[in-house]
Amino acid sequence: MPSKVKGAKNGADSQDPVPELNIGKGPTRPYVITDPPSTLGELRSPTSAKEKLAIAALVLAAATVRLYNLSHPDSVVFDEVHFGGFASKYIKGTFFTDVHPPLAKMLFATVGSIAGFNGDFEFSSIGDHFPESTPYYFMRLFPSILGVLTVLLMYLTLRCSGVRIPIAFLVSLGFAVENSFVTISRYILLDSPLLFFIASAAYAFKKYEIYPQGTWASQKALLSTGLALGMAVSSKWVGLFTIAWIGLLCVWRLWFMIGDMSKPVSHTVIEASRKFVFLLIVPAVLYIAFFYMHFETLTLHSDGAGFFSSAFRTSLQGNTIPKDILADVGIGSVVSIRHIATMGGYLHSHDHMLEKGSQQQQITLYPHLDGNNDWLVELHDKPNTPVTSFEGLMDGTTIKLKHVSTQRRLHSHDHKAPVSESSDWQKEVSGYGFEGFEGDANDNWVIEIDQDASVPGEAQKRVKALDTKFRLRHTFMNCHLFSHEVKLPKWGFEQQEVTCASQGKQHLTLWYIEGNTHPLLPQDAERVSYKMPGFLGKFLESHQRMWHINKNLVEPHIYESKPYTWPLLMRGINYWGENHKQVYLLGNAIMWWSVTAFIGLFAVLVLGELISWQLGFKILQDSKVVNFHIQVVHYLLGYALHYAPSFLMGRQLFLHHYLAAYYFGILAFAHALEIVVTYVFRKREVYGYVIAGTFVSGVVYFFLSYRAIIYGTPWTSELCEKSKWVSGWDYSCHNYLSSYDDYKNLETKQQQEALYPSHTVEADSQPTGSSISPDNVAQGALEDTPHEVLENAPEDIPQPDSNNEAQEFDVDEIMASPGLKKFIDQFGNELPFDVVKDVLGNGGSVLSVEHRSHTDII
Known part of the structure; x- marks a missing residue:
């Protein structure tokens, strides 16, 4: 029995797209x-001229907001690095x-390549200005x-879920002018593509729900949902939460389909x-295909491959991984x-000493091929003895x-x-001797071959390069x-x-031989090389490394x-700062807090309804109320699935990790x-429309009010x-000038x-590479600096070394200096050295003072 839709006779212009609940009577x-109902798809789709005009106005408003002054800043912003x-x-x-995952990054590369970018600019640091050869505007577009x-x-999506025009x-x-979404969509960041694909999946699935099952329209919508999910998860693993959301909605729907006695x-x-x-x-097919691409x-070897196994790196052109290695x-x-x-990486040492414990030579792991990774194997009771036969x-x-170098x-x-x-249970390992x-007995190590980890056969009996996995046990302390x-x-x-270590995880004590030379083995001795992995091997290893x-x-x-602060919008993220201006990611507090308050109120509402139902009162009798509950539960489920996992993550997290969940909160x-x-x-x-x-x-x-940031x-x-x-809204107000006229004067x-650069700085008067330190800045080394207060720089700014090398200071120690803190607050990142740039721009935990020439600074 088809359900009735109020206002259906008026076509798509109906203001009531919510049908009555259709209940069948079984035996x-x-x-x-x-x-x-067959008419619901048309009723919840934009078919009227008025609605299309409203959509055009909405798109125009969103485009105006997001494309405004897109070429500014003309330097690298936040994670554009x-x-x-x-x-x-x-x-x-x-x-x-x-x-x-690679999709969003490949899309940026594609857009840049189409616009003429040849990859010559590397986006090395926040604040680096773009050369003319970099089409950053189109990449941001x-x-x-x-x-x-x-x-x-x-x-x-809202129209498909029953919200009127x-x-x-x-x-x-309101979403078009939501500050955080505007900010993240203006820069070369993954968030905008990710949210677009998540929003596409939500829309496609809601569109699927308004068509009768099995129809061509419903199948197209369902396939579109799968395509959008594939692109979401191929941009960021957050897309997995969207897949989980759609999966739970499918389970919900299938539960009612099983009970629908009108269908076989x-x-x-x-x-x-x-x-x-x-x-x-x-x-899954899309995800794998994008990794194949x-x-x-990416076929050229670089330092970025250092996180991967040597076998993986052999598949890259220009790799220096050893091959034809002596097997014995x-x-x-x-x-x-x-x-x-x-x-x-490799067991490594170098001519630097430990600053704790024995203060003997450092032993480390180093991820790159290097001569300091070479060790001579000696018998414990015959050190410094030349070999006369192979053993x-x-x-x-x-x-x-013995460390060779x-x-x-x-x-x-x-x-x-x-x-x-x-x-x-962990003891120091060092380099000892001359x-x-x-040597002495504390240099003695016993080889213990791991039978299970080694390649079956001869490599389980004696050490073979690449194939044998072994442990080194210290003879005196019985640790590995x-x-x-x-x-x-x-x-x-x-x-x-x-x-x-005398305890710990066993797999962390396993080693193998990669490089191997021996003076007595002939050229035709058995040799081995890494087996180059195929796509599946590279795919699996890349995911192990990513995780x-x-x-x-x-x-x-x-x-x-922290995730618990996100719904309250306790703080944002500084993206960029220069010339007394800054970009700071902050949500729209009116929208943000309203969504948070509604989630709490809805929980109270549902609890009250459950109590009323237990007391015998009738609830959910109106079709609009039923649709309200169904859709809100759907969207808040999406909110929870994109938000709750954050509490299980031990990694560093930022406000932008909340935006996918927030999107579902706005829909609710x-x-x-x-x-x-x-x-x-x-x-x-x-009255409702007034509200x-x-x-x-x-x-x-x-x-x-906040468009400046x-x-x-x-x-x-x-x-x-x-x-x-x-x-907690910690954007720096001291960095701004006192009036807009001051900005005009500064620009002039x-x-x-x-x-007329010679009128401000005489570049020839100072040799290139001379030291510009906080001390000589305080003494007026830059005579015509636009910041007059530089003359009053505090005396307690830490002094750089005299050797003109980069020097680093601990943040807590430096910020404890009242004079420097006041100095930083006053100038922001207008300091003529890179102190504040590294703290506010790159978000580092170390202040880096770089000595640069007068001409470099100007």
Whole structure:
């Protein structure tokens, strides 16, 4: 029995696209007829001229907001450092490592290549100005257009889920000017493509729901959903949460289809099979295809391949991975020893000492091929003895390992590990001795071949290069040579710590021989090489590396935030700052907090309804109320699935990680405004529209008030200070000038300096490479600097070394200086050295003072 749709006779112009719930009467029970009315698709689609005109106005507004002054800033902003740089590498074919799937990055590279980018600009640092050869405007235009289309998709999604034209228009207009979405869609970042694909999947699935099952329209919508899901997950793994959302909605729908007695079971089985193919197989095929394109494009070896195994790297052109390696390893062999379980690389030493413990020579893991990775294998009781015959290394052989370049031997003793000193089960490993020294018993290591990890056959009995996996056990302390993801401090060049462990995970004690030479083996001796992996092997290893790197992004970041703060908009992210202007990612507080409040109110509402139902009261009797609950539950499920996993992640997180969940929250909130109009004020709908209009006016007002930190345009320090509703909104107001006239005067002065540079700086008076330090800046080394207060620079700014090399200071130590803090607050990143640029721009945890010439600074 087809359901009735109120207003259906009026066609697509009907203001009530919510049908009555269609209940069938079975022989023993009533059931829900799952097929929608045949007219619902037309009713919830933009077919009228008025609606198309409204859509055009909405798209125009979104385009105006997102494309405004898109060429500014003309320098690298925030994570354009990464994703612009990756686009450059795609164009040049240079391999790199990233934690995200490739699609969005390949799209940026494609747009850049079409616009004439040849990859010559590498997006090295935030604030680097673009050369004329870099079509950054067109590369930014791509995410901006996707941002505009995402606004359109929100409108169409709301219409498909039963929201009428006025409310869908108003909420989408509010979304068009939502500060955070505007900001992330203006730069070469992954967020805009990701949100576009997620929004496309949400729209396509909601469109699928409004057509009778099995029709051509429903199948097209379902296939479109699968395509969008594939592109979402191929841009960022966040797309997996979208797949989970769609999957749960399918389970929901299939549950009611099973109970629909008007349809045969075969129909349900066919529909379930169709969903499996379209929503799982299609995304998986796309995901794999994009990785295939990724590997086929990035064919040149680079340092970015250092995270991967040597076998993987052999597939890249220009690699220096050893091949035709002598298979037999024996006493007298010079070997390089590679760690298996981490990405640290090779057992390594160099002529630098530990600053803790024994203060003997450092032993580390180093990820690159290097002469300091070479070790001479000696018998433990015959050190410094020339070999006269080949003697292989068997399981149980006791050896010493002498570092070739420094002549110190691999050594361990009862000292705490330099970094893991709180772990009693880890002992220090060092390089000990000198040239001609025969060593001592603490240099002795027993080879223990791991039978399971080694290649079956001869490699399980004696050490063979590449094939044998072994441990090195210290004879005195009965601990094994060990490494893990812990890094040494700067005095250890941040290389990976090596210790001797009596406990710990067994796979972290496994090693194998990669490089191997022996003076007595003939040229025709057995040799081995890495087996070049095929696509499947590279695909699997790349995912292991991506997962490994992603979960280890745990270093604190100056602009990171915790997931529990996101719904309250406690802080944002500084993206860029220059010339007394800045770009700062901040959500639209009116929209943001309204969504958060609604989620809480809806939970209370549902709890009250459940209590009322238990007490015998009737609930959910009106079709509009039923649709409100269904759609809000759908969207809040999407919100939860994109938000809740953040609490399980140990990596550093930022506000932009909330935006996918927030998008679903806005869709749910739109239904709240819809129910206010159609049910709460059903007899005085104008009141509901006044509430909705007032809300959107507030959203627009907030956008206009904070547009300076979206577009990086002039603002005054007074207006900036007044704008800080929350203390965590930590954009710097001291950096702004006091009036807009000051910006005009500054611009005029800069133009004059550009025309007459000799009037401001006499470049010939200072030799290139001279030191510009906080000290000589304070003494007026730059005579005509536009910042008069430089003359009052504080005396307690830390002084650089006199050798003109880059010097680094600890942030906490430096920021404890009241004089410097006041100095930084006053000048922002207008300091004539790179202190504030590194803190506010790159978000680093270290202040880097770089000595540069006068001409470089100007």
